[in-house]
Amino acid sequence: MVLDAAVTEFAAFGLHGASTEAIAARAGISQPYVFKLFGTKKDLFMAALNRVCDRVVAAWSEASAADPEDRLEAMGRAYVRLMVRREELLLLLQGFAAGKDDDVLAMNRRRMAEMYRFVGRTTGAEEEEVQAFFAQGMLLTVAAGLDLPAHAGDRHWARSFLGRAAGELDDRT
Numbered sequence: 001m002v003l004d005a006a007v008t009e010f011a012a013f014g015l016h017g018a019s020t021e022a023i024a025a026r027a028g029i030s031q032p033y034v035f036k037l038f039g040t041k042k043d044l045f046m047a048a049l050n051r052v053c054d055r056v057v058a059a060w061s062e063a064s065a066a067d068p069e070d071r072l073e074a075m076g077r078a079y080v081r082l083m084v085r086r087e088e089l090l091l092l093l094q095g096f097a098a099g100k101d102d103d104v105l106a107m108n109r110r111r112m113a114e115m116y117r118f119v120g121r122t123t124g125a126e127e128e129e130v131q132a133f134f135a136q137g138m139l140l141t142v143a144a145g146l147d148l149p150a151h152a153g154d155r156h157w158a159r160s161f162l163g164r165a166a167g168e169l170d171d172r173t
Contacts (some may be wrong), residue, residue: 011090091142
């Protein structure tokens with residue numbers, strides 16, 4: 001509950017703008033209990049980021065197991081499905097924005113390296129394909145930040161920006 005509340009609050013306001021009081025209220029607990037559980041606001045922020053990264057990797061793992069013939073494509077479709085959890089992708093962007101903090105930067109680098117290696121190892125794709133996969137993923141993360149899936153139907157540029165993902169998102173609605 002606390003991590004879900006933290007994802008929502010940090011996605012909206014970032015590391016420095018989020019309020020632990022608001023996170024506690026969302027979770028239905030006291031603010032001192034938040035600090036008892038996580039130590040510091042930054043520790044809670046990093047735990048929330050780790051949770052989102054874990055969910056992304058879990059989605060990729062499930063997708064690659066379900067479609068062993070084209071794991072990279074399946075993992076890409078899984079990331080498109082994650083766009084409905086916009087807050088989580090916004091939190092990833094907030095994590096990158098908090099990169100001036102050495103601890104957050106180190107954690108983000110470690111997680112990105114783990115995710116990059118996971119995709120390469122799981123798919124057996126060439127380095128250029130893995131780079132393109134992550135580039136497309138970042139494009140979709142930015143698109144989620146801009147809430148483009150909600151506007152793709154009536155704005156051509158938004159649909160074009162989303163590319164194939166627009167069609168996959170249409171199939172989900």
